Amino acid sequence: MSTSTLAAPTVTEQRRARRSPGGGPTLGRPGFAWALPATLFFGLFALAPLVLVVVLSFTSWAGLGSPEFVGLDNWQRLARDPVMINSLWLSVLLTALGVLVQTPLSLLIGVWAAGTQRNRAVLSAIFFLPLLLSATAVSVLWRALLDPNFGVPGQAPWLFGDGNLFGSRTGAIAVLVFVGSWQFIPFHALIYQGAARAVPAVLYQAAEVDGAGRWGQFRHVTLPQLRNAMITSVVLMVVGGLTTFDTVLILTQGGPGTDTTITAYYMYEQAFRSFDFGAGAAIALLLVVVATVISLIVVRVSGYDRMRSTMEGL
Amino acid sequence: MTVRTRLARVVALGAALALALPLTACGDGDPAAGQDEIHILVYGDATNKVEKQLVDTFNKTSKVKAVLDTIPGADYQTKLQTIINTRQAPDVFFNWGGGSITPFVKADLLLPLDDMIAKDPGLKENFLPSVFNTAMVDGKAYGVPMRGTQPVLLFHNKKVLADAGITAPKTWDDLLAAVKTLKGRGITPIALGGGDQWPTQMWYQYLYDRVAGPELFAKALGGDKSAWESPESRRALELLRQLTDAGAFGTNFDSVKFTDGGSPTLLSSGKAGFELMGSWNYSTHHDANPSFAADGLGWSAFPSVPGGKGDPRNVVGNTNNFYSVLKKTRHPEAVAEFLKLQYSDEFVQAQLSIGNLPTTTNTEKFLDGATNPDYLKYQFTLVKEAPSFQLSWDQAYPPAATTTIHQAVQQYCNGRLDAAGFIKAMQSLQAG
Numbered sequence: 001m002s003t004s005t006l007a008a009p010t011v012t013e014q015r016r017a018r019r020s021p022g023g024g025p026t027l028g029r030p031g032f033a034w035a036l037p038a039t040l041f042f043g044l045f046a047l048a049p050l051v052l053v054v055v056l057s058f059t060s061w062a063g064l065g066s067p068e069f070v071g072l073d074n075w076q077r078l079a080r081d082p083v084m085i086n087s088l089w090l091s092v093l094l095t096a097l098g099v100l101v102q103t104p105l106s107l108l109i110g111v112w113a114a115g116t117q118r119n120r121a122v123l124s125a126i127f128f129l130p131l132l133l134s135a136t137a138v139s140v141l142w143r144a145l146l147d148p149n150f151g152v153p154g155q156a157p158w159l160f161g162d163g164n165l166f167g168s169r170t171g172a173i174a175v176l177v178f179v180g181s182w183q184f185i186p187f188h189a190l191i192y193q194g195a196a197r198a199v200p201a202v203l204y205q206a207a208e209v210d211g212a213g214r215w216g217q218f219r220h221v222t223l224p225q226l227r228n229a230m231i232t233s234v235v236l237m238v239v240g241g242l243t244t245f246d247t248v249l250i251l252t253q254g255g256p257g258t259d260t261t262i263t264a265y266y267m268y269e270q271a272f273r274s275f276d277f278g279a280g281a282a283i284a285l286l287l288v289v290v291a292t293v294i295s296l297i298v299v300r301v302s303g304y305d306r307m308r309s310t311m312e313g314l
Numbered sequence: 315m316t317v318r319t320r321l322a323r324v325v326a327l328g329a330a331l332a333l334a335l336p337l338t339a340c341g342d343g344d345p346a347a348g349q350d351e352i353h354i355l356v357y358g359d360a361t362n363k364v365e366k367q368l369v370d371t372f373n374k375t376s377k378v379k380a381v382l383d384t385i386p387g388a389d390y391q392t393k394l395q396t397i398i399n400t401r402q403a404p405d406v407f408f409n410w411g412g413g414s415i416t417p418f419v420k421a422d423l424l425l426p427l428d429d430m431i432a433k434d435p436g437l438k439e440n441f442l443p444s445v446f447n448t449a450m451v452d453g454k455a456y457g458v459p460m461r462g463t464q465p466v467l468l469f470h471n472k473k474v475l476a477d478a479g480i481t482a483p484k485t486w487d488d489l490l491a492a493v494k495t496l497k498g499r500g501i502t503p504i505a506l507g508g509g510d511q512w513p514t515q516m517w518y519q520y521l522y523d524r525v526a527g528p529e530l531f532a533k534a535l536g537g538d539k540s541a542w543e544s545p546e547s548r549r550a551l552e553l554l555r556q557l558t559d560a561g562a563f564g565t566n567f568d569s570v571k572f573t574d575g576g577s578p579t580l581l582s583s584g585k586a587g588f589e590l591m592g593s594w595n596y597s598t599h600h601d602a603n604p605s606f607a608a609d610g611l612g613w614s615a616f617p618s619v620p621g622g623k624g625d626p627r628n629v630v631g632n633t634n635n636f637y638s639v640l641k642k643t644r645h646p647e648a649v650a651e652f653l654k655l656q657y658s659d660e661f662v663q664a665q666l667s668i669g670n671l672p673t674t675t676n677t678e679k680f681l682d683g684a685t686n687p688d689y690l691k692y693q694f695t696l697v698k699e700a701p702s703f704q705l706s707w708d709q710a711y712p713p714a715a716t717t718t719i720h721q722a723v724q725q726y727c728n729g730r731l732d733a734a735g736f737i738k739a740m741q742s743l744q745a746g
Contacts, residue, residue: 063395148566167568257725274714
């Protein structure tokens, strides 16, 4: 049964492709049946919960008994909640800092790793190690390494002062940006490495003939060729940054005080620490809206939606 | 059931799942299957050994069989909250008394134990009263102590104190003097795991109790928010400020944690002189550094404060853990029999053998046979003679209040909040 439905579009597709008049075969689009499993999955695990979260955000529920409908109560409370408003700014701040720190570093590492230097493979393998570790393990590790008395700060007071990294707002934010970067730069470097490998060698040969040095080649050939990779990487960073959760949970628990309570963590805190699922759902929804708006802006500004090929004229 | 409430439940459950899915991957079987079973749900940790043993003892004689279910540590309260009103709910469950069960009592889910106690007065009389009272809500008993007590003590490093020529402080002025001396010697006077927040809270609990007695907090917990702005409350905050201003905790205490071994190592390595901590601190040191636990670790009661109304014999901490019973259990008689085991000699000996200090009246006669009798006897006498045993604030209030309390105690201690800010934060709490 399933085989026949799955096989059907292929046949049609081939026929259509063969029958297409003129030039080469036009690309046939697969039928809806192909998208069915993914659509079902998406509907069940993404859309349905989203709808339920919308409903829940208008109720008061502590996990006991039935949720009580309270209208706009949760929303009004959140609008007046200084922690909520601050958490949105913090999420944006952490995301922006993440993009600013990670992009240049992963770009350089990625381009370097795409080359053919000696020891490149060995060093790359070491660079990519953090990628293999879970965010939880990474956070636990850095929490221990940054202990003010027995970790790195205790050994380097000239750099860290009294080592109160987790006790001050600036320190805690810096730690989160640093650990996030340490963990995710390898991933983005991998994207850049792949893209840099795909740059046709003829472009460099042409640049060399035109008298471009190493910097000139990087500036005028590599960078423009990596445009699409960069957009991909930044969109991933933005979405990942806005939904960061595990590093905050383990490294700072939103502290000191509420100084690193970003929106995703605040949602968890309201729902699963304070058992206020209504407020938690409202925050979750707000996060969805904010992340969607920001992603749309990035897509618009970067021209991702009409992404042009970097291979024109080759 | 009307269609509307059913719909509401389905929606709620679905949403809870949606929220919970990425966070917890919990998969238990269906414990509600057997007719002649009672399910005992406990916090999963090393003490489960004892609980297992008691369940086995119970099953030898009982027709209704007990089944022990465990939920690993950190997820316990969350998981309990999500199943307690469903068919997966246990018959008997572990809790911390106080605020951890108040929401369930208010939702009419728990069985008052007064009838069981009327049939077997031993279910109340065989426990130390200051402990048993923690699981009373609105004058009714809802829990029976089932593990060990964990009072908070002022621990010290014997060698550090001896080298500095000081003794364990009896009064607040002694403590301030000790802080000054230790600071002068380049040692952090008091180790504080501020990153965990609850160790900071211990200082407030003791100071409020010593300054005002247990009544102030009881009043606040009962909903009288003026308690927080009373002169006693301000006085307690002032004393704490004296301590932080004297540099008692150093400057980086908010980056230090107890849970990752940070503050205990400060104490055991001699980089700090004191640490205010729960009685589990002994086993923490015993695991990490047995010779320090045996010879280097000293302890004393929290000092008295000048002009304080609170009895200096009062203690604060985790009184004990409790077994509470769900109203809808099918076998209340079997449950009552099971609860009786919690004051048996077998229970006491099994708890002592793994280092817990039970709070039954028959505990005392077994203390000599324990591995560290001095430490256990000191604690037992302390708890037995305490006119009041204040349950930790974050457990006295319902779980919803924990985050607010923790943030407020941290922010006043590190100077981000002033007294007025702290008072305002505590007044925002919903009554327990």
